[in-house]
Amino acid sequence: MRTAIYPGTFDPVTNGHIDIAERASKIFDHVIIAIATENYKNNLFTIGERIHLMKESVKHLNNVEVDSFAGLVADYARERGAQALIRGLRAVTDFEYEMQLATMNKHLNKKLDTLFLMTGNEYSFLSSSIIKQVAIVGGSVKGLVPNVVEENLRIKFNKS
Ligand code: ADP
Numbered sequence: 203m204r205t206a207i208y209p210g211t212f213d214p215v216t217n218g219h220i221d222i223a224e225r226a227s228k229i230f231d232h233v234i235i236a237i238a239t240e241n242y243k244n245n246l247f248t249i250g251e252r253i254h255l256m257k258e259s260v261k262h263l264n265n266v267e268v269d270s271f272a273g274l275v276a277d278y279a280r281e282r283g284a285q286a287l288i289r290g291l292r293a294v295t296d297f298e299y300e301m302q303l304a305t306m307n308k309h310l311n312k313k314l315d316t317l318f319l320m321t322g323n324e325y326s327f328l329s330s331s332i333i334k335q336v337a338i339v340g341g342s343v344k345g346l347v348p349n350v351v352e353e354n355l356r357i358k359f360n361k362s
Pocket of ligand 1: 209210211216218222288291296320325326327328329
């Protein structure tokens with residue numbers, strides 16, 4: 203059984219994340235989307251909300267599970283018996299940080315390999331932060347995030 207972990211903050215999940223999850227689900231037998239519980243990024247959505255939004259957004263993927271984790275992803279991967287970490291790569295700006303992360307995770311868990319999936323062109327400039335910046339001032343994020351996320355952003359920022 204080939205298991206991969208797709209870790210992240212997902213605050214909130216975007217269609218770029220879903221694109222990566224869909225592609226990973228075709229390569230691996232089991233994909234665990236692991237949402238970091240730590241709030242060091244000053245998240246907009248609580249961990250409960252982020253789990254709910256992600257579960258709703260990947261309902262169509264039978265071999266994808268949604269979970270949360272605290273602490274090191276390298277330890278979580280060991281506990282879950284995963285062989286790989288999935289990360290999405292957008293522009294070159296992602297590369298240096300991701301390289302550092304992958305090297306550190308390899309140091310912490312020798313059995314774990316990081317696999318990078320290139321994002322689809324239409325999502326290469328999409329991030330959770332830009333979605334929040336647009337939504338907070340009432341801009342439309344339709345087509346860039348799952349419908350359930352769009353609705354919840356509207357509720358959060360109380361825009362109609
Ligand atoms: P983190 O806090 O770990 O960076 P994110 O939720 O921002 O968590 O992102 C999780 C993963 O998804 C990262 O590998 C990131 O590069 C990737 N990712 C983010 N946005 C996109 C996108 N638009 N297309 C593809 N991958 C993305």
